[in-house]
Amino acid sequence: MAFNEIIGQQRVKSILKRAVANNRLPHALLLYGPEGVGKTATALALAKVLLCQQDMLYCGDCADCKRVSKLSHPDVTVIFPAPKEPKVEDIKTIRESIVRNPYFRTQLWTKPEILIDTIRSLKKTVSMKSFENKGRVIILLDAHLLRTEAGNSLLKLLEEPPAKVTLLLVTPKPNLLLSTIESRCQRVRFDPLPWEEIQAALIQRESVEAERANVIARISFGSYRRALELLDDDISQKQELLLEILRKLIASDLDILLLVEKLVDRQDGKTIKELLELMGIWFRDAMIFHTLGNSDSTQQKLINIEHIETLEKFVGAFESIDHERVLGEIEKAITMIDRNVNMNLALLQLFFALKRLLRRKQNV
Amino acid sequence: MPYLVLARKWRPQQFEDVVNQKHVVLTLQNALKTKRLANAYLFTGPRGIGKTTIARILAKAINCEKGISENPCNECDSCRDITTGTSLDVLEIDGASNRGIDEIRNLRDSLKYAPNPRKYKIYIIDEVHMLTNEAFNALLKTLEEPPSRVMFIFATTEPHKVLATIISRCQRFDFKRIAINEIIDHLKKICQEEKIAIDDESLFLIARKAEGGIRDSQSLLDQAISFSGSKITSNDIIELLGIIDWDIFFDFSQNVSNKDVKAGFDLVDKIFFNGYDLIEFLLGLIEHFRNLLIAKTTGSVDLIETTDNYKQRYLEMCDQFEELDLLQLIQIASDAQYAIKRSNNPRIYMEMVVMKMMQLSKTRDVESILHGIETLKEKIFKSSSDQINHKQPTSDKTIAHSENPSVLNQHKLQQKIPQVSTTLVKDKPERTETNYQEDEVSDDTEPQANAAANTTVINVDIDTIKEKWSDVIETIKQHKIAFGAFLAEGEPVALTADTLTIAFGEENGFHVSYLKTNQNYVEKMISDFFGVPLRVKYQTVARQNKNNLSGNDLYLEKLGQKIPVIKTIVEAFDAELVK
Numbered sequence: 001m002a003f004n005e006i007i008g009q010q011r012v013k014s015i016l017k018r019a020v021a022n023n024r025l026p027h028a029l030l031l032y033g034p035e036g037v038g039k040t041a042t043a044l045a046l047a048k049v050l051l052c053q054q055d056m057l058y059c060g061d062c063a064d065c066k067r068v069s070k071l072s073h074p075d076v077t078v079i080f081p082a083p084k085e086p087k088v089e090d091i092k093t094i095r096e097s098i099v100r101n102p103y104f105r106t107q108l109w110t111k112p113e114i115l116i117d118t119i120r121s122l123k124k125t126v127s128m129k130s131f132e133n134k135g136r137v138i139i140l141l142d143a144h145l146l147r148t149e150a151g152n153s154l155l156k157l158l159e160e161p162p163a164k165v166t167l168l169l170v171t172p173k174p175n176l177l178l179s180t181i182e183s184r185c186q187r188v189r190f191d192p193l194p195w196e197e198i199q200a201a202l203i204q205r206e207s208v209e210a211e212r213a214n215v216i217a218r219i220s221f222g223s224y225r226r227a228l229e230l231l232d233d234d235i236s237q238k239q240e241l242l243l244e245i246l247r248k249l250i251a252s253d254l255d256i257l258l259l260v261e262k263l264v265d266r267q268d269g270k271t272i273k274e275l276l277e278l279m280g281i282w283f284r285d286a287m288i289f290h291t292l293g294n295s296d297s298t299q300q301k302l303i304n305i306e307h308i309e310t311l312e313k314f315v316g317a318f319e320s321i322d323h324e325r326v327l328g329e330i331e332k333a334i335t336m337i338d339r340n341v342n343m344n345l346a347l348l349q350l351f352f353a354l355k356r357l358l359r360r361k362q363n364v
Numbered sequence: 365m366p367y368l369v370l371a372r373k374w375r376p377q378q379f380e381d382v383v384n385q386k387h388v389v390l391t392l393q394n395a396l397k398t399k400r401l402a403n404a405y406l407f408t409g410p411r412g413i414g415k416t417t418i419a420r421i422l423a424k425a426i427n428c429e430k431g432i433s434e435n436p437c438n439e440c441d442s443c444r445d446i447t448t449g450t451s452l453d454v455l456e457i458d459g460a461s462n463r464g465i466d467e468i469r470n471l472r473d474s475l476k477y478a479p480n481p482r483k484y485k486i487y488i489i490d491e492v493h494m495l496t497n498e499a500f501n502a503l504l505k506t507l508e509e510p511p512s513r514v515m516f517i518f519a520t521t522e523p524h525k526v527l528a529t530i531i532s533r534c535q536r537f538d539f540k541r542i543a544i545n546e547i548i549d550h551l552k553k554i555c556q557e558e559k560i561a562i563d564d565e566s567l568f569l570i571a572r573k574a575e576g577g578i579r580d581s582q583s584l585l586d587q588a589i590s591f592s593g594s595k596i597t598s599n600d601i602i603e604l605l606g607i608i609d610w611d612i613f614f615d616f617s618q619n620v621s622n623k624d625v626k627a628g629f630d631l632v633d634k635i636f637f638n639g640y641d642l643i644e645f646l647l648g649l650i651e652h653f654r655n656l657l658i659a660k661t662t663g664s665v666d667l668i669e670t671t672d673n674y675k676q677r678y679l680e681m682c683d684q685f686e687e688l689d690l691l692q693l694i695q696i697a698s699d700a701q702y703a704i705k706r707s708n709n710p711r712i713y714m715e716m717v718v719m720k721m722m723q724l725s726k727t728r729d730v731e732s733i734l735h736g737i738e739t740l741k742e743k744i745f746k747s748s749s750d751q752i753n754h755k756q757p758t759s760d761k762t763i764a765h766s767e768n769p770s771v772l773n774q775h776k777l778q779q780k781i782p783q784v785s786t787t788l789v790k791d792k793p794e795r796t797e798t799n800y801q802e803d804e805v806s807d808d809t810e811p812q813a814n815a816a817a818n819t820t821v822i823n824v825d826i827d828t829i830k831e832k833w834s835d836v837i838e839t840i841k842q843h844k845i846a847f848g849a850f851l852a853e854g855e856p857v858a859l860t861a862d863t864l865t866i867a868f869g870e871e872n873g874f875h876v877s878y879l880k881t882n883q884n885y886v887e888k889m890i891s892d893f894f895g896v897p898l899r900v901k902y903q904t905v906a907r908q909n910k911n912n913l914s915g916n917d918l919y920l921e922k923l924g925q926k927i928p929v930i931k932t933i934v935e936a937f938d939a940e941l942v943k
Contacts, residue, residue, distance in 0.1 A: 024590035152460030152494045183411040186587045189606040191639025284712040
């Protein structure tokens with residue numbers, strides 16, 4: 001992935017291009033911003049710029065650039081969090097997923113970390129001369145998962161690395177980094193992608209039809225990775241399911257019990273979590289619709305744009321909803337499911353709470 | 365020459381170049397001058413303020429070929445070797461990577477080899493807090509009594525992780541964060557040397573973002589230079605560093621003030637798609653509201669850290685908000701901070717928070733509500749007294765004897781309104797103390813006494829006595845300390861005719877009997893104080909009564925003294941303290 005293949009991020013690109021052009025690229029960069037907006041892709045593109053045989057910003061075609069793309073360049077070290085003794089094939093799977101598409105990295109482990117041994121061996125590598133004599137690029141993905149010891153042992157290297165060594169730290173959560181690491185890097189912030197750009201990228205790269213790309217792009221909240229994840233499953237079906245749930249919420253208690261039973265039987269945890277996330281988005285839309293009324297500018301903000309009529313009816317049915325508590329309940333349920341609480345209980349708890357919140361307002 | 369970041373290029377090589385660590389530099393230079401060098405130093409303080417730098421300069425000053433001096437020459441081989449990190453006598457060790465006991469054992473073994481003649485062997489252990497416990501303990505003996513001409517310098521950002529036994533063997537220096545002004549001055553110097561044109565606002569933004577770290581400020585400046593070349597403007601900085609333009613906060617508070625929900629949502633969009641960190645936005649927002657609050661309450665902007673242009677705007681804007689509104693906004697924002705950190709979809713949450721802020725109804729503070737009630741009361745009272753005046757000619761004379769409840773109420777109200785702040789606090793508990801065990805005064809004397817009170821002219825009432833009671837005791841103490849001390853145990857509870865009743869706890873029987881034997885003296889003292897002849901009676905109050913008081917009432921009493929408003933509320937609404 002060369003510079004011109006990165007989706008959007010004009011500001012970031014211009015910062016980095018100018019730094020390269022002025023020969024002022026620092027030895028340590030912290031690339032941060034939300035997930036799936038192109039940080040890893042940018043890190044790889046930078047590696048190419050630094051190691052390219054032709055010294056070109058947009059090359060991507062020479063042997064070195066190709067090797068960077070395949071993560072097989074001897075002077076590029078990519079480090080990502082892993083458990084203590086990872087299987088070789090797991091590592092291979094992840095590397096392949098990065099090679100295939102830097103916007104999407106397969107997640108295999110629940111709690112991977114970057115360990116001190118990795119950093120120690122990195123230091124050994126760095127102390128040696130580079131193969132191609134163009135320097136070395138170290139890319140640390142998810143740098144916030146550096147364990148404390150590992151992070152500390154990186155400090156000296158990060159401050160004063162050997163000549164021609166560039167460290168690129170990539171993280172969606174910079175505030176979890178040690179402040180001593182942050183202070184040694186120049187920070188480059190990445191923005192969420194506007195949905196138009198995601199839509200365009202989906203159409204162009206994944207050959208998705210425009211209508212569907214529009215829906216997915218809006219739900220992805222600026223993350224191309226999330227958009228890619230959403231590609232795999234059928235969004236409209238889930239939205240139908242969500243509407244069914246919402247309708248049942250104001251029905252009898254028995255209906256809710258049956259609904260939960262059905263959901264837990266037929267859907268896996270991941271789907272249910274996504275459903276709840278969609279539900280959060282739905283209530284968010286309802287909130288905006290309710291406060292701003294139906295207008296063009298409202299529609300611009302809405303995410304469930306293709307269900308706008310249902311939304312209107314929904315908002316009309318309830319005088320006003322305590323959105324803070326509704327969202328709070330949904331978030332609580334998602335957190336509970338993340339923590340492996342019994343799915344049945346979590347959903348029942350949520351649905352009854354929602355029923356109470358919705359019903360009460362209806363009576364008013 | 366390859367590009368070197370500013371932070372490395374500008375790493376001070378002389379003590380005098382170090383920014384604002386005077387207390388450390390001076391001490392070390394004096395130690396060098398008098399050659400009173402400790403064998404272990406511990407440098408602590410936040411990131412990027414000069415710990416490692418000073419450690420290196422100190423090493424150079426000690427090992428300089430021109431002899432130990434206050435300032436290293438930076439020219440001799442030794443100094444240059446230390447600067448490049450190739451000196452054989454000065455070993456800079458990364459404590460975080462070499463943290464185990466084995467590494468420390470190796471280090472101890474290496475101590476056997478003496479340094480070059482006339483030089484010190486100096487171990488600089490950076491990030492020393494990451495050493496393991498065993499490693500620390502293995503160091504203890506060496507650290508206390510190292511071979512001659514061996515010195516340790518530890519540097520760490522987290523001194524609390526260093527064993528107390530290590531700290532006690534070191535001379536410790538705490539480095540200070542660097543003030544915004546000093547960072548600005550330092551950056552100005554760099555910009556001059558590097559021939560960079562930069563305006564003051566940009567410098568201010570960078571310095572503030574650096575949060576007291578010189579290295580942070582240098583990295584930020586570096587970035588700004590690579591972004592905009594040799595001319596830097598504040599807009600570049602805002603765009604580059606993701607600093608949220610302060611104008612956004614003003615816009616936002618304007619929206620809150622106008623209750624413009626739509627504009628609020630637009631703003632969230634803007635913040636989100638400009639990639640601003642929502643937490644950072646909230647933090648900025650809290651500071652913004654805090655600034656407004658300061659401008660509002662103090663009427664001045666001296667305490668606000670910002671440029672003059674914004675100070676003026678704070679003064680102009682603060683009138684649009686009530687103090688309590690601002691407090692509430694700050695509360696919402698700081699609550700949201702935690703929630704958003706944990707949220708699965710921060711943007712939705714942010715939108716909700718914005719809506720909440722926009723819909724915040726204008727609060728009125730309790731004082732003004734109470735004031736409203738008071739005026740209302742007076743109005744009602746006026747109209748009712750008008751009615752009474754109307755009635756008076758037709759009704760019989762008994763009305764004057766206050767049998768009419770409305771007049772009674774009116775009488776009470778009249779008493780209450782002016783006295784609210786002073787007497788309410790005191791007279792409440794007295795009412796609850798019901799079970800007096802009357803010692804000498806019999807019950808049936810009271811009505812008579814009451815009647816008498818109306819006739820005899822006494823310009824002292826029980827309230828004034830209570831108020832002055834501590835003064836009374838002070839005065840008596842000056843004459844005879846024992847009386848004063850004994851009387852202090854009791855408290856005046858009632859004044860009937862010319863008789864003052866003082867209540868004592870049951871356990872104070874001794875006090876009472878002592879005072880009784882000196883009845884005349886006590887009476888004289890008290891009478892002299894108030895300038896009216898008074899007789900004194902004592903009564904014993906059952907202990908349990910005092911305890912009864914310790915429930916809600918006592919709490920209310922205490923609270924009332926701290927926050928008089930509460931008391932007033934309780935009175936006005938006939939309310940009960942629930943929590």
